[in-house]
Amino acid sequence: MSALYGLMAEFDDPKAVVEAAEAARMAGYRKMDAYSPYPIEALSEALALPKSHVAKICLAGGIFGLAAGYGLQYWSSVIEYPMNIGGRPFHSWVAFIPPAYETTILFAAFSAVLGMLALNGLPQPYHPVFNVPAFAGASRDKFFLCIEAEDPLFDVEKTRAFLAAQPGVAAVEEVQP
Amino acid sequence: MASTPHVDPASAPIIAPGHTFRTVTDKIASIVLARRTPLHWFLGFAIAFGIAQLVLLTIVRLLFWGIGSWGVTVPVGWGFDIINFVWWIGIGHAGTLISAILLLLKQEWRTSINRFAEAMTLFAVACAAQYPLFHTGRPWIAAYWLLPYPNTMGLWPNFRSPLIWDVFAVTTYASVSAVFWYVGLIPDFATLRDRAKNKLMAMVYGVASMGWRGSARHWHNYESAYLLLAGLATPLVVSVHTVVSFDFAVGVLPGWHATIFPPYFVAGAIYAGFAMVLTLAIPLRSWYGLKDFITDRHLDNMAKVMLATGLVVAYGYAMEAFFAWYSASSWELFMIQNRMFGPYGHMYWALILCNVVAPNTLWWPRLRHSTAWLFFISLVVSVGMWLERYVIIVTSLHRDFLPSSWGMYQGTVWDWSFFIGTIGLFLTLMYLFVRFLPAISMFEMKTILPGARVEEHHG
Incomplete structure (x- = not known):
């Protein structure tokens, strides 16, 4: 039984x-x-x-996305490949906001979905x-x-x-x- | 309202009365699971797929001959590629607005149109993506220009450029929209898995459903994720067309360099998108007998959103003219004069007719409730929005600061074939979607049925 x-x-x-x-x-x-x-x-x-823990995972993903997006721009524009574009500073932080904004949303959204699937144990055949x-x-x-x-x-x-x-x-x- | 002789759709229920969990499931699932594909589907698909071949033809021609086969040249270096890109991306915005923003605003009527509006978003973005991908004529170059990846030349993109912001905005938009759509489909895949008679289809839908079983614990996490996605998609969709407008607004050309561009572009995107949703919803609901779910009230609501965003766009046009006058800058004044009365003047006035005059007929309930008129107006708006991008892009470029470098622009046969081809591609994808995936979200429809909601007991 x-x-x-x-x-x-x-x-x-x-x-x-x-x-x-x-x-x-x-x-x-x-x-x-x-x-x-x-x-x-x-x-x-x-x-x-x-x-549900999904919100926490999503927040963590968003913070990581922000850091990764901004870090990528800082590293490539200041350290790895500094380019003088019309005399603008290498660290043009204002211009770095839109891409960092997008990577924040990208990572937050994927974390929410993958987090939800992981918490639910899916896919489960x-x-x-x-x-x-x-x-x-x-x-x-x-x-x-x-x-x-x-x-x-x-x-x-x-x-x-x-x-x-x-x-x-x-x-x-x-x-x- | 009372004076109109017919029933006012604004007060009608969002699902025709008499439906239960079972009938809603069976009605929507039967479109996908039907053994026989209706003849009109084959006919429509064949036409759409035939037109889509123009995309292949144009790309082959482009890769052999280069962008010389297009009309772009000095001084108009941006032509059909960016016009069509902005047009398609804009159309996509209504899908996200319906699925995310209206969800957060608890607009329950969105439930029956969100699934296919999201599909429309994805397919429109797929069409839009063709243009930046191929606009250099050498798409492999676009890889290291646009995407930050460690390449053998040691090059990195210039992040100060709005064109790079655009790449981030559009790729994020495409990815998040796809994920949002897929997450919404998971419970419906489970329904199709359980309802499919055909073993192979049951397996395919089963794999797609990831083994979803409707557990309360799963729904609990699912609802949280779905709401978070809606919350993330909302600022995302606003950012996408804002960034698209930065492609222009950050430039210093008269007619582009304006702070009104982001809100005016976002409103235009929603306007064009709702026009496309109406263009698709009106035939879809009558071909597949879905008038119980996509009711006259839905069409009425969408017509009102279209009218409201159309007025915002009209305000944008008025402000463009006002800024030109108020700036007292001779370049700005010349630009608006040239736009209205120059060689492209007829296109400007055609755009005003399509985008400002035509939608205002929707103030009259009698016209708004006429499906045929609404369908016609939504097509007119789509044309108008294409003209808007044409006028903005071409009139600012063709006569710049130096009269000796003035010129004229015209799309070639290959420009048109690429554009018409992507319309075929879009329709092909829509046809495939309607046949293989549930065009209306079954599980969400159940949540708005009478008797679906259970009052919570505490303790």
Whole structure:
């Protein structure tokens, strides 16, 4: 039985999955995840997800981009290849602002995206939840709550009974690993 | 409002009533997953792809003969290449405005048009990129002129030049737009993966979706990243056309050296972009039966944005003339006089007709709500914006400070073939996009359906 990944409850309505997630958290379950075809803020709230780290990664990327962009211009225009262009100073800091501005945005944007993918563990070629045939609806119009076997409170019979008792539940299925 | 005999689109819902999560998904996904490609698609694609061959033809000719095959010469050293570059880049701006700025402003109606407007941005930037790439006639030279990389000659670009700023602005814009677009597509790729009947397509979409499964933990990070991207794209899009305008404003030529250029260029870009979004949205929604999602209210809103930015552009034209007079500089005065009544005067007045007079008809609700008129006006605006760049670039260059070096400029057959070719390229890419990718964001459409939002409970 320990071979199971977890138990998955299917819902037709976004409100039902949010309420079920909240009930599961109240019951003490922690190792669980919900699945929905579109982002539902209340669901993050119900699962008590910690604040996302994407913003910090993005800020770090932006600061690095600013330093790298400005540094590149300073190094190439002052140290490596000083050119006298119409008597302007080698360190023409005003003119260096636009490229540094762009590299800041470039690195911040890529950090946000790559950071988001890394935090989510994507790309991920395989995941047990896809073993549930009905799960294809998670990208269309169905909502799922999966309590994982790793959770200390997980017990196939008790957890199944708990999920089946949730209002609005359409089905409870075992998730093979 | 009440006096108009028809329903006012401004108060209509942004999705036709009666849609559910299922119908929205199926309607949009079915365009991509349909086994049969509609005949009109093949016809349109064949025409567009045929026209796109002009790009190849022109480039081959250019690489063999050099830029002598183009009309540029002294004194007009900037011709179609920069006119078309600015025109295409400008068109792209509406996509970012819709996807980023309207998202931050919580304009929910943007949801059904952002995906294809972003695609339009990418394809317009791809078309724009052809010109700086090939404008030297020797594109391999552009590499070390423009890009800072350690080359064997030990050369580095001059960062004091607006042309280098342009390279940074446009490449950043293209990269960030592509990433923004792709991130928006990930959940929709997952939907297509799960809905595809064809094994191969399911695999391709599966790889593109990166294994997205709609986990709440993932959405949590995703929403954060998506909002950050919108926040970053907003200052970026404003900076891009600002930097493009610096190409002119930093120069000392009368007619270019003006502080009004950055805001006036940005407004013009959004103006041209919304015209292009309308040009694409009107046929798209009727060919694919998407009037439930791209409603009359969307067209009405876009028409209003176009009218508003058109007025900003008109203000720019007025100020150009005012500055010339108020500066009391004889060069500036001569420039505006030459622009209005010189040998290119007819183009100036055609531009005023297209960009200032024509869009003002959109004040009348009856005309604004007529799809045919709106489509016509959006084409007129596209022509007008092209004329604007032509007038700004050519009239400032062809008669400069020294009358002995005056001359005239005209695009050659090869200039026109390159321009028309990129229009074909743009349409080809749009056709491929509509067939293989969801033209409307499915997951975002679901967020604005009635009943999608769940009230948060605390505690």
